[in-house]
Amino acid sequence: MPDDSRRLLERYCRDGDQGSFSAFYRGQADRLWRYLRLRGSAPEPAYDLLAEAFLRFIRVICRDPRHPVALLYRIAVNLQIDAWRRRQASPEQPAAATDPEPVAAAVTDDRETVRRLLQSLPPDEQNLLLLRYWIGLTHKEIAGMLEKPEGTIRRQCAGALAALRQRWREKPDV
Amino acid sequence: MSERAIPDAERLTRLIFEACEYQPGPDMARLSRLEERLNRQAAGRQQRPVRRHRLWWLILLLAGGAAAAAWWGGLLSRGAEPRQMSQPQPPAATAPHREIRPKANPEPAGGKGEGNSHLIYRREDY
Numbered sequence: 001m002p003d004d005s006r007r008l009l010e011r012y013c014r015d016g017d018q019g020s021f022s023a024f025y026r027g028q029a030d031r032l033w034r035y036l037r038l039r040g041s042a043p044e045p046a047y048d049l050l051a052e053a054f055l056r057f058i059r060v061i062c063r064d065p066r067h068p069v070a071l072l073y074r075i076a077v078n079l080q081i082d083a084w085r086r087r088q089a090s091p092e093q094p095a096a097a098t099d100p101e102p103v104a105a106a107v108t109d110d111r112e113t114v115r116r117l118l119q120s121l122p123p124d125e126q127n128l129l130l131l132r133y134w135i136g137l138t139h140k141e142i143a144g145m146l147e148k149p150e151g152t153i154r155r156q157c158a159g160a161l162a163a164l165r166q167r168w169r170e171k172p173d174v
Numbered sequence: 175m176s177e178r179a180i181p182d183a184e185r186l187t188r189l190i191f192e193a194c195e196y197q198p199g200p201d202m203a204r205l206s207r208l209e210e211r212l213n214r215q216a217a218g219r220q221q222r223p224v225r226r227h228r229l230w231w232l233i234l235l236l237a238g239g240a241a242a243a244a245w246w247g248g249l250l251s252r253g254a255e256p257r258q259m260s261q262p263q264p265p266a267a268t269a270p271h272r273e274i275r276p277k278a279n280p281e282p283a284g285g286k287g288e289g290n291s292h293l294i295y296r297r298e299d300y
Contacts, residue, residue, distance in 0.1 A: 012216070016217075018213055018216060018217055021212075021213065021216045022209060022213060025209050025212060026209070029200075029205050029208070029209070030199050030200060030202075030205065033199070033200040033205070034194065034197055034198075034199060034200070035194075037197070038194060038197070043200075046200070047200070047204060047208070050200075050208070051208050051211070051212075054208070054212050055212065055215060058212065058215050058216050110181070110189055111189060111192045111193040111196060112193070114186070114189040114190055114192075114193040115193040115194070115197065118190065118193065118194075129190055130190075130194060133187040133190040133191055134190055134191050134194040134195070161183055161186060161187070164186060164190075165180055165181075165183075165186060168180050168181070168186075169180050
C-alpha cells in the first residue's frame with residue numbers, strides 16, 4: 001500500500017492528475033481520522049486536524065513525494081501536539097478530549113483488550129505500535145518521521161511490543 | 175477471561191491491526207465534503223509549478239537573446255577594424271631562406287681564386 005500511495009502522489013505531482021490525489025485521500029482519510037481518535041482527539045477536533053493536515057500536506061508533498069504516508073502522519077501528529085499544547089495553555093478549554101472513547105464492545109474480545117492496552121501505553125510507545133503495525137510504515141519511514149536513527153526505532157518498536165505483552169500478562173481484562 | 179493465553183508477537187501485531195481497523199470510523203459524508211474542498215486546493219497547487227516553469231522559460235529566452243546580441247555585437251565591431259590587420263601574414267620561416275639561397279653561383283669578374291670554390295658562405299669562427 002505505501003507503494004501505491006507513492007505512485008499516486010508521484011502522478012499527481014508530475015502530471016497534475018486530480019484523480020490520483022483523490023484516490024490517495026480516500027485511502028488515507030478514514031484511517032487518519034481513526035488514528036487521531038486513538039491518540040486521544042475527540043471526534044470534532046479529529047475532523048479539524050484531518051482537514052488541516054491534508055491542507056498542509058498538499059502544500060509540501062510535491063517537494064519530495066517519496067514517503068507520502070509518513071509525511072501525512074508526521075504533519076498530523078505535529079498538529080495534534082500543537083493542539084494539546086494550546087489546550088494546556090488556555091485555562092477555559094477542558095482537557096477531556098484526550099480521554100479515550102467509551103467502548104461498547106465486550107471486554108472479553110481480544111481486539112478490544114488490545115485496544116485498551118494500547119491506550120494505556122505511554123504516547124510514544126502507543127504511537128510506534130500504531131505506525132508500525134497498523135499504518136504499516138517501515139522502520140526507516142518512522143525513523144525519518146520522528147527524526148531518530150532507524151536502529152533506535154527498531155529497538156523501541158520491539159520494546160513497545162514487549163511492554164504490551166507485559167500489560168496483557170499483568171491485567172488481561174484491563 | 176483472565177486465563178487467556180498471552181499472544182505471541184505475531185498474533186499481537188495482528189491484533190493491533192484488527193483492533194485499530196475495526197474501531198468506529200468517521201462520518202463519510204463529512205469526509206466527502208472535505209475531499210471536495212481539498213481537491214480545489216490541490217488543483218490550485220498544481221497550477222503553480224506550471225506557471226513557474228513558464229517564467230523560467232522566459233528568463234532563459236531573454237538571457238539567450240542577450241548573449242546572442244552580445245556575440246553579434248562583438249563580431250561586428252571586430253569586422254569594422256582595418257582589413258590588413260586581419261589578413262594572415264605569409265609564413266616567416268620560408269621567405270628569408272629563399273633569399274639566402276641564390277639560384278646560380280655568381281662569378282666575380284676577374285677573380286679566379288675564389289671563383290673556383292663551391293663554398294658560398296662560411297660561418298666565421300671568432
